[in-house]
Structure formats: C-alpha cells, structure tokens
Amino acid sequence: MSEPLLTVSNLEVGFTTDDGLLRAVDGISFEVQAGQTVGLVGESGCGKSVTAFSLTRLLPQPSGQILGGSIRLLGRELVSLPLNEMAKLRGESISMIFQEPMAALNPVQTIGRQLGEIYALHHTCSPPEALQRSVAMLKKVGIPSPEIRLTEHPHQLSGGMRQRVMIAMALALKPALLVADEPTTALDVTVQAQILDLISDLQHEMKMGVLLITHDLGVIAQTCDEVVVMYAGRIVERAPVQELFANPRHAYTRGLLSSIPRLDGTPKTRLPTIEGTVPALSEMPVGCRFCMRNGATPDSPTLFTRPEYKEVTPGHWLELCPRCCT
Amino acid sequence: MVSPPLLNVTDLNVHFPVRGGVFLRTIGSCKAVDGVSLTLQRGETLGIIGESGCGKTTLGKAIVHLLKPTAGTVMFEGQPQHHDRRQRARDFQMIFQDPAESLNPRQTVGDIIGEGFVVQKMGTPNERRQWVAALLEKVGLPTSSARKFPFEFSGGQRQRIGIARAIALKPKLIVCDEPVSALDVSVQSQVLNLLMDLQKEMELSYLFISHNLAVVKHISDRLAIMYLGKIVEMGPAEELYRAPRHAYTKALISAIPEADPTAPKQRIRLTGDIPSPINPPPGCAFGHRVKAPRYEESLKQPIALKEITPGHFVSNCPCCVE
Ligand SMILES: Nc1ncnc2c1ncn2[C@@H]1O[C@H](COP(=O)(O)OP(=O)(O)OP(=O)(O)O)[C@@H](O)[C@H]1O
Ligand SMILES: Nc1ncnc2c1ncn2[C@@H]1O[C@H](COP(=O)(O)OP(=O)(O)OP(=O)(O)O)[C@@H](O)[C@H]1O
Ligand SMILES: [Mg+2]
Ligand SMILES: [Mg+2]
Numbered sequence: 001m002s003e004p005l006l007t008v009s010n011l012e013v014g015f016t017t018d019d020g021l022l023r024a025v026d027g028i029s030f031e032v033q034a035g036q037t038v039g040l041v042g043e044s045g046c047g048k049s050v051t052a053f054s055l056t057r058l059l060p061q062p063s064g065q066i067l068g069g070s071i072r073l074l075g076r077e078l079v080s081l082p083l084n085e086m087a088k089l090r091g092e093s094i095s096m097i098f099q100e101p102m103a104a105l106n107p108v109q110t111i112g113r114q115l116g117e118i119y120a121l122h123h124t125c126s127p128p129e130a131l132q133r134s135v136a137m138l139k140k141v142g143i144p145s146p147e148i149r150l151t152e153h154p155h156q157l158s159g160g161m162r163q164r165v166m167i168a169m170a171l172a173l174k175p176a177l178l179v180a181d182e183p184t185t186a187l188d189v190t191v192q193a194q195i196l197d198l199i200s201d202l203q204h205e206m207k208m209g210v211l212l213i214t215h216d217l218g219v220i221a222q223t224c225d226e227v228v229v230m231y232a233g234r235i236v237e238r239a240p241v242q243e244l245f246a247n248p249r250h251a252y253t254r255g256l257l258s259s260i261p262r263l264d265g266t267p268k269t270r271l272p273t274i275e276g277t278v279p280a281l282s283e284m285p286v287g288c289r290f291c292m293r294n295g296a297t298p299d300s301p302t303l304f305t306r307p308e309y310k311e312v313t314p315g316h317w318l319e320l321c322p323r324c325c326t
Numbered sequence: 327m328v329s330p331p332l333l334n335v336t337d338l339n340v341h342f343p344v345r346g347g348v349f350l351r352t353i354g355s356c357k358a359v360d361g362v363s364l365t366l367q368r369g370e371t372l373g374i375i376g377e378s379g380c381g382k383t384t385l386g387k388a389i390v391h392l393l394k395p396t397a398g399t400v401m402f403e404g405q406p407q408h409h410d411r412r413q414r415a416r417d418f419q420m421i422f423q424d425p426a427e428s429l430n431p432r433q434t435v436g437d438i439i440g441e442g443f444v445v446q447k448m449g450t451p452n453e454r455r456q457w458v459a460a461l462l463e464k465v466g467l468p469t470s471s472a473r474k475f476p477f478e479f480s481g482g483q484r485q486r487i488g489i490a491r492a493i494a495l496k497p498k499l500i501v502c503d504e505p506v507s508a509l510d511v512s513v514q515s516q517v518l519n520l521l522m523d524l525q526k527e528m529e530l531s532y533l534f535i536s537h538n539l540a541v542v543k544h545i546s547d548r549l550a551i552m553y554l555g556k557i558v559e560m561g562p563a564e565e566l567y568r569a570p571r572h573a574y575t576k577a578l579i580s581a582i583p584e585a586d587p588t589a590p591k592q593r594i595r596l597t598g599d600i601p602s603p604i605n606p607p608p609g610c611a612f613g614h615r616v617k618a619p620r621y622e623e624s625l626k627q628p629i630a631l632k633e634i635t636p637g638h639f640v641s642n643c644p645c646c647v648e
Contacts, residue, residue, distance in 0.1 A: 017478065019470075044482025044513045060477065099481045099508065103426035144379075144602035148344060156342070159423045159504070160378025182481065185507040186423065187378045188537045189581040190596050215482075215510045216538075218583030222591065241587045259512040260585050261540040267563060268522060268545065271515035280468045 003075060004031040005209040006055070006177055011069035013047070013054050016062075022281040024050045026233040027069065029309070032177065035207040037200075039220040039241070041256070042230030043278055048213045049099055051230075052179045055211070056096045057086045074176060091122055095175040097183040099213075101162035105154040111138075111165055112150030118172045137168040142194050159186035167195060174206050181213045196223055217260050221245060226315075229253050232278050232289040235309065236324075238317040249312070251324040252290045288321035296323060330404035332531050333366040333389065333499060338398035340384050344604050356604045358384040360555035362398075363631075366499070369529040373542035373563065375578065376552030377600065382535045383423055385552075386501040389533065390420045402499075415442060418499040419492040423535075425484035425508075429476040435462075435487055436472030442495045461490040466516055481508040489517060493524060501533045506541060518545055539582050543567055548637070551575045554601050554611040557631065558646070561638030571634065573646040574612045613645035620645040 013025040025047040032038045040048050053059045054066055057078060071078040074093060078086065090096075098104035106114055115137065116130040125133065131150070138146035141164040154162055163186045170178060178199070184192040200223065202208050214220060220227055220241065227244045229237040229252065237250040248254045255274035265271075276293040279285070285292070285303040296302060300323065307321040318325055340359040343352045359381040366372050374382050387393040389400055391407050391414055400407060408414050422428035429438055440458045443449055449457065459469040465486040476484055485508045492500050502521070506514040522545065524530050536542045542549065543563050550560040551574065559572040570576045581593040598615040601607055607614035610624035623644040631639040640647055 015478075018473075042510065044486075044508065044510050045480040049480060100424055100426040102424045139599075142600050144600045145604045148346065148602075148604055151346060155427075158379040158383060162424075164378075182508065186504065186537070188376065188578065189539070189583070190577055191378050191600070192537070193581050193583075193593060194596070215508070215514070216583065217511065217585040221585050221587040221589070222583045245585070245587050256510065256512060257585075259515050261511065261515065261518075261538070261544055263540045263543060263567070263582070265540075265544055267543065268547075270519050270522070271544065273515040273519065274512040277466050277468075280470065 003072070005034040005036075005074065006032040006211070007070070007072040008051075008055070009070045009072075011051070011054060011071060012067040013050050013059065013064065014067045015060075015064050019282045023067070023284075024233055024281060025054065026284075028230070028233075028235045029069075030228050030235065030238060032209040032211055034176070034209050035203055036226065037203070037210040037212055037224045039224035039227040040211060040213045040230065041215065041217065041220060041227060043232070043252075043256075044215075045278060046230045047233045048230060049181055052096060052181045052211070052213060055177075055179055056090065056094055057081070057083065058096070091118065091173040092175060094177045094179065095170040095173065097163075097166055097170045097178070097180040099181040099185075101159070101166050101186075102154065104166055105162060107154055110151055110153055111157070115150070115165070115169055115172065118169055122173055133172075134168075137172055138165070140198060141165075141168045141171075142191055143168075160188070160191065163187060164191075164195070171198070171202060174202060175208065176206075177209045177211070179211045179213075182215070183212070184214070184216070184219065192219070217257070229256070232284060233281075234289065234319060235317070236290065236319045240315050243316055247316075249316070249318055249326050250290075250321075251294045288319070288324055290324050291321060294324050330401070331365040332368045332370075332403060333364075333533075334399075334401040334404070335362060335364050335389065336399050336401075338362045338385070338388060338400065339396045340381070340388050340393055341396040354604060357555050357606060358603055359388065359395075360603075360606075362552075362555075362557055364550060364557065364560070366531050366533065368498070368531055369525060370548070371525070371532040371534055371546045373546030373549045374533060374535045374552060375537065375539065375542055375549060377554070377574075378537075379600070379603070380552045381555045381603070382552060383503055386420060386503050386533060386535060389499075390414075390418050390501050392420070412446060415445065415497070416495055417497055418501065419495065419497045420501040421485075421488050421492045421503060421505045423503040423507075425476070425481065425488050428488060429484060431476055433475075434472065435474055435476065435479075438476070438487060439472075439490045439494055442491070446495065457494070458490075461494055464493075464520055465490045466513060482510065482513060485509060486513075486517065496524075496528055497530070499531045499533070501535070503535045504537070505534075507536065507538065514541070521545065539567075539579065551578070554606060555603055556611075556641075557639075558612070558641045558643075559639065560631065561635075561640075565635075565638055571638075571640040571647050572612075572643075573616070573618070610641075610643040610645050613643060618645035 115134040119130040287303040342356040344354045346353040577594045601611045613621040
C-alpha cells in the first residue's frame with residue numbers, strides 16, 4: 001500500500017513554563033489516509049489542539065516546541081522543515097480551522113481583506129477576481145448577504161459566522177489535509193450538517209484527508225472512518241468508528257461514551273461523569289495516566305511503567321494497561 | 327400577591343447600523359433581535375436554541391446591559407436594570423461564547439476570577455485568594471492555575487475560567503452563552519452538575535444558550551426556539567422536544583447527530599439560503615428560506631406567538647405551523 005497522506009510517529013511536544021518543561025503531547029502515533037476522516041477526541045486539555053498546532057507548525061513561539069518524533073505529510077518531513085518552507089505548504093497542502101475564531105481572525109481587518117488575501121497570495125488573482133471568489137466561498141459556507149459581510153470586521157459577526165469565515169479560509173485552496181479543531185461548536189445542528197456535507201463533498205472531489213477534533217460524539221459517529229482517543233497527552237485507544245462505539249476497550253473510552261448526554265434522560269438530574277480530574281501536567285505519572293481515576297492506589301505498579309501501545313486486533317490499537325483495559 | 331418575575335423582557339429590539347459606500351454612510355440596519363418577549367422566574371432555566379446568527383448572543387448581551395436595546399424594555403425584579411455597575415454585577419453575569427474575546431490576556435487567571443471581589447471591596451487579599459482557589463476547584467481546574475495566564479490553557483480550560491468568573495459573585499441570573507461547547511462530555515457533565523447544584527443552593531436563574539439539544543433539554547425547564555431575530559416557539563422543554571409544532575423546531579430535532587455510527591440518517595435537509603437580518607425577507611423568514619408551499623399566505627397576516635396549550639407558544643405562521 002502507498003504511503004498515507006499523513007503519518008505521525010512518536011510525536012512529543014512541550015512548553016517551557018515557570019514550572020519547567022511541560023510535556024503536553026507525549027509520544028503519539030497515527031495516520032490519516034487521503035479521502036479519510038479521522039476523529040480526535042479526548043478530555044479537555046489532553047493535547048488535541050497542541051497536536052493540531054504541531055501539524056501546521058503554528059505552536060506558540062518561543063514557548064512551544066516539538067521535542068521529538070516525526071510528522072510526514074505527502075512524503076515530506078515537516079518537523080525539520082524551515083518555517084518559510086512550511087508557510088508555502090499552508091493553504092494548499094495543509095490548512096487548519098482554529099478552535100477559537102477570535103484568536104485566529106485579525107480584529108482590525110475586514111473579512112474581505114483576510115479572505116481575499118488568500119486567493120491573491122496563492123493564485124495571483126486580480127482584486128475583482130479575488131472578490132468574486134470570496135463571495136462564492138462565503139455563500140458555500142452558508143453566510144447570507146456575503147457582499148456586505150466582506151466589508152465587516154470580525155466583531156460584527158455572530159460566533160457561528162466567524163467560525164464559517166474561518167472554514168471558508170481553510171477550504172479556499174482545497175487543501176490535501178484539513179485539520180479541523182472544533183469546527184462546528186458555534187453552529188446549530190442544521191448549519192452544522194450543511195458544513196459537514198460541504199467538507200465531505202470536497203473529500204470525494206479532491207480526496208482531501210481530514211483530522212476532525214470534536215467533543216461531539218454524535219458528529220464523530222456520523223462522519224468519521226476512524227477515531228483516535230487521547231488522554232493526558234497520549235493515545236489510549238484507536239479504532240475504526242463502528243468498532244470503537246461497539247467495543248470500547250480502554251476504561252477512559254468507556255467512561256467517555258457513557259457520559260454522552262442523552263436526549264431521553266430525566267431532565268435536571270445529575271449526569272454521569274468520570275470521577276476525579278486529570279493530574280496537572282507537572283505531576284503526571286510515568287505509567288498509565290488514567291489508573292488513578294480508575295481506582296488505583298498510589299503504589300500501583302501500573303503507575304511506574306509506561307504501558308505498551310499495540311494493535312490488538314486488526315485496526316484496533318490500545319495502550320495496554322492491565323488495570324484499565326479489557 | 328404574586329411577585330414579579332425575576333426577568334421580564336418586552337418587545338425587545340436590537341438593531342445595528344449597516345454602513346457602506348465610500349463614505350461609510352448608514353445604508354440599512356441589521357435587525358439582530360426583533361420583537362422578543364420573554365419572562366424568567368427565580369430558580370428557572372430557559373434554554374435558547376436557534377440558527378447561527380439569529381440573535382442569541384445579542385439578546386443575552388442586551389439582558390445583561392452590555393448592549394443598548396433599540397426599543398423595548400428589560401425589567402429585573404420588576405425594575406429597570408440598575409444604573410450602578412456594581413449592583414448590576416451582583417444581579418447578573420454572563421458566560422461568554424468565545425473565551426478568546428472575553429478574557430483579558432494580560433491578567434492572570436486569579437485576577438480575572440477575583441476581579442469582582444476587588445470591585446465589590448469584598449474580603450482581604452488572603453481571603454480573596456482562597457475564594458479563587460475554591461472556585462477553580464469547583465470548575466475542575468488545579469488551584470495553581472491562578473498564577474497563570476489565559477493563553478497557557480486549552481479551549482475548554484479557558485471556558486471554565488469564564489464560568490468561575492461568572493459564578494464568583496453568586497448573581498441571581500447568569501446568561502450562559504454556549505458555556506459547555508468546548509468541553510468533553512465528562513467535564514461537560516461535571517459543569518452542568520455544578521450549575522444545577524448552584525441553582526438549587528441559591529435559586530439561581532439561567533438563560534442557557536446552546537446548540538447542543540441534549541444539553542439544553544436536560545438543564546432547561548422551558549425552551550425558546552429563535553429564528554432570525556424572533557422567537558418562533560417557546561414552551562416546556564419535554565413538550566417541545568416530543569411534540570414540536572414549528573417547521574424549524576422539527577428540522578432542528580431531526581438534525582441532531584446521534585452518537586451511534588450504525589444509526590440511519592433521517593434528517594430534514596434544509597435547502598435555500600439562510601436569510602439575512604440585514605435584508606430580512608417579507609413575511610415568514612423560515613418559510614421563505616425553505617420555499618414553503620404556503621409562504622405567500624404569511625405575507626397577508628401579522629405573525630405573532632399564540633398560546634396553543636398552557637405555556638406552549640408557537641408562531642401563527644400559516645406556512646410553518648399546521
Ligand atoms: N502556550 C501554552 N503554555 C503552556 N501550556 C500550554 C500552552 N498551550 C497549551 N498548554 C497546555 O497543554 C495542554 C494541552 O492543551 P490543548 O490546547 O492541546 O488541549 P485540548 O485537548 O485541545 O483541550 P480542549 O478540548 O479543552 O480544547 C493543556 O494542559 C494546556 O494547559
Ligand atoms: N457589534 C455588532 N455590530 C454589528 N452587527 C452585529 C454586532 N453583533 C452582532 N451583530 C449581528 O447581529 C446578528 C446576530 O448576531 P448574534 O451574535 O446575536 O447571533 P447568535 O444567535 O449568537 O449566533 P451564533 O449561534 O452564531 O453565535 C448577526 O447578523 C451579527 O452579524
Ligand atoms: Mg483544544
Ligand atoms: Mg452567539
């Protein structure tokens with residue numbers, strides 16, 4: 001079989017802080033094939049966005065660093081690529097939808113300027129042509145009155161409109177790999193469905209690969225081919241979507257799936273949660289990071305040796321902690 | 327004597343000027359909120375759902391006095407909102423949709439959460455530090471977070487900082503704008519449990535804006551469905567979910583993605599362009615969008631909410647409601 005579109009191996013990412021070096025991503029490996037959608041889920045703060053920023057080489061500087069491992073996209077190693085070379089890949093080879101639109105959009109520039117620039121830079125379009133393409137793209141993502149919106153600034157748009165502007169910017173150049181970090185959190189379910197359809201159309205048309213980060217397990221179930229589950233900087237489980245929902249084998253995955261809010265639940269009752277909280281990054285055990293929330297005592301041997309990450313059945317990968325896996 | 331509701335919003339309009347042309351003259355207006363009336367009782371939760379851009383955030387901001395209404399009134403405990411900012415901060419707070427927009431990047435998390443105590447001249451510095459630590463624990467963040475800056479946190483962690491800030495002064499009303507959208511389902515449940523506990527403890531009221539129907543339905547007593555600046559349906563949460571009457575409510579419910587990869591997809595696909603509050607179509611906006619067969623009839627009569635069963639209101643639009 002040919003090389004996957006994206007291969008991440010043993011990726012480690014850290015931040016230098018007052019508390020020393022914090023390892024936010026601790027040796028993760030996965031692939032995305034062309035035309036495939038891989039879902040990335042996990043506890044808030046487990047390193048999903050940091051992974052996304054590493055793939056696009058947009059980690060906050062100078063505190064964020066890739067400490068080790070490899071990221072291969074379209075046969076090229078990205079980790080060692082000079083940043084000016086990387087900038088050329090952004091847009092057509094890889095592009096990203098950011099979790100917080102306001103952090104990604106320039107507050108003092110109009111939407112038209114920010115979107116038009118993408119076309120102008122990469123296609124050397126004339127200004128009228130860039131405008132025309134921008135209008136068409138905003139229409140595609142379902143923004144009404146696009147001509148007027150292009151003259152407005154981000155603060156004049158609703159949360160979901162900003163998110164769709166960012167989606168338009170990310171899809172403008174039909175990237176080979178789309179990294180989408182919570183792309184639909186600010187959208188109602190009908191518009192969300194429309195955006196997910198748009199992404200899947202591009203996928204069929206261009207064989208675009210998608211890494212989809214979301215907390216919405218409904219969206220995961222409906223759109224992904226494969227799911228990667230992260231916990232505290234590591235991948236604990238990875239499997240084809242049907243397999244993961246039908247046969248979750250890591251205790252964290254099972255806890256997550258049973259916390260999904262149900263439409264037929266009794267209103268105003270307490271919702272099930274996973275007991276406890278994630279340890280601070282500076283206090284992570286070497287071994288299994290979920291054990292403490294799964295009833296392990298502080299002297300449990302599983303906390304001191306890192307469990308092996310293995311393919312247990314074809315396509316189903318597990319971090320094999322003897323206490324946390326079935 | 328019946329005491330007035332905690333919150334009473336009547337015929338609220340918030341319109342923004344739209345500028346254009348070379349001289350940026352006002353060429354029209356964006357009718358973000360257009361004739362909204364609602365009440366909220368003490369200890370009650372009203373969930374607000376609606377199409378992206380339909381005016382939910384604008385409505386919330388007008389209620390907490392961050393935006394000036396173009397017309398209509400907002401009464402709090404039977405009175406217009408207090409003119410004193412400090413009193414208002416004890417009456418109501420807002421959890422903002424986009425943490426990047428609402429957290430000052432130059433303040434430490436401790437200062438952000440504790441700011442209200444300082445403004446209200448509450449406690450000694452030492453006491454304030456303890457209160458901040460207790461709030462951080464309540465939202466599931468390590469107490470060491472107080473020394474750090476917002477950019478050192480993940481999206482969901484920042485969202486929880488905003489929640490801690492909003493509950494710090496124990497206000498009577500909190501407008502929650504997508505408060506849990508950046509949280510994984512387990513932390514989301516923890517935060518929802520916390521909000522429900524606080525409600526029981528202090529008779530807090532929530533205006534709860536969210537796109538996640540399962541979440542809104544779980545936490546709300548009543549739901550209001552908005553479309554293009556207007557409420558189109560409002561009523562008891564269970565009833566609205568089980569027996570929706572408006573075509574937009576029905577489309578919403580059918581589009582909820584089910585967390586089951588083998589589930590058949592049977593959603594109602596909405597066609598047509600999303601209407602714009604800058605140039606709203608005449609008559610029923612949703613009917614216009616989906617080209618409802620009886621859309622023309624909506625032009626002939628004023629559209630208003632009608633009570634069909636006790637507490638269940640639905641628009642009398644002929645093209646969207648049978
Ligand atoms: N600039 C930074 N400096 C220091 N630590 C950081 C920085 N950015 C992120 N972190 C830490 O790295 C960890 C992973 O953060 P990340 O943003 O990847 O989480 P996430 O999985 O995307 O979570 P969420 O679902 O809440 O968005 C968190 O514990 C966070 O505190
Ligand atoms: N400060 C502003 N200036 C001009 N127009 C604005 C401003 N704030 C909001 N609007 C407009 O008001 C309308 C409603 O926006 P609002 O943010 O209330 O929507 P929303 O329902 O919260 O949407 P979402 O679900 O996407 O967050 C939009 O058309 C938006 O462009
Ligand atoms: Mg994130
Ligand atoms: Mg909003």
